[in-house]
Amino acid sequence: MNTRQRFAIAAGFVLVAALVGILAAPSLPDRLVTHWNAAGVPNDTMSKPVALAFAPVLAALLLALFAAIPRIDPRRENIQSFRPYYDWLVVIITGFIALVHVGVIAFNLGYEFDFTLLILAAVAFLFYYIGILLTHAERNWFVGVRTPWTLSSDVVWTRTHVLAGRLFKLTAVISLVGLLFGEYAIYFLLVPALVTSAITVVYSYYLYEQVERGTDPSTDSL
Template sequence: MRKATAAITGLVLLSFIISIYFYPQVPEQMATHWNSKGEVDGYMSKLWGLFFMPFVIAGLTIMFLVIPRIDPRKENIAKFRNYYDGFIVLLILFMVIVHIQILLWNTGIKISPNAVLPLGIGLLFYYIGILTENAERNWFIGIRTPWTLSSDRVWKRTNRLGGKLFKIAGIAAIFGAFFPELAIYFILVPVIFVAGFTVVYSYIEYQKELKENKRNKENEIGK
């Protein structure tokens, strides 16, 4: 955990250092947003363009590090903390890479976000699959529906299946790098399907558990 915290802190500091380094090299109005075709459609002033992402990274880091301390089921998070810390490192690293892509674009090195994002998001989705498969019941991490939060068995079944589906979604997102103009669909369609499917699946599994419990009680009474 200490190594992960050190790595995360180092990445946050690196994002600020990179911004300071690029300060003399970027224009007063920076391109900061691209549409699905990879065309610039949003700008920020130099100061915001340089430091908005580092502050977002710092804020997310604080939030993710606080979650294991405030979750009512923090003892369950401790059981898969290594996977959770790995996710934070990967997420912050991805955001730093996106930040670098934005800065390079504004210095004339135009690396398309449609090449960077599908690869990065695909890897993130795949790792989320690993994290989800190993997550124990808690209030912040994993596939959380009213039914998974109400039953350990439903939680495990839903998150194990959801983890496998997230891995598939991650692979699909990576393929989006080969079809830049369609990359957004390779990212969004699979993850929307996974989200919707796991909600329905968790409900069905919970109803099965209720019926099974009811049947067991009736059998006990019959005895």
């Protein structure tokens, strides 16, 4: 499967999201529930036209942006080196948006389910795939852990992304376990995600300082 085919799948998700909204529109109320609290209780609404257009338009815009990035990145050749993983990220993100959109429509059609748990499970899957992607990403300006230190050194980029990939996968697993804890499930996602972000930033700085000072023995073999 090539890039064009993978992007066709992503475009298919955008189209499905739009078509589901069009077909369901006559049966939906004038205002749709579009937000839930941590306990899965609806707490905000949006007008039907805006709610039905928002996700397909967002997905289409992101798809266009992702298509442009490999052309405009100054290190575009590095993106090409992990292009299949990049393309599947695009597919998963558009699929995620389509899932959320269909979930909103289903809920407003009267189907009863815990929307918050659905989103958390989907985000856990997204995070796990990001963990896979990060271990393959080469240095570029748009995808990955982009700190001043990772962008300044291939060594720092590679080792930071190895760590980040493992932490994102761990966050995904913890998030899935959190689904068993009801209204507290969201904290099993947010806390590990925040800790992961903090650790990767601090580690990239620490590693860069070691490499610059020549005090990191592991760089001798890189």
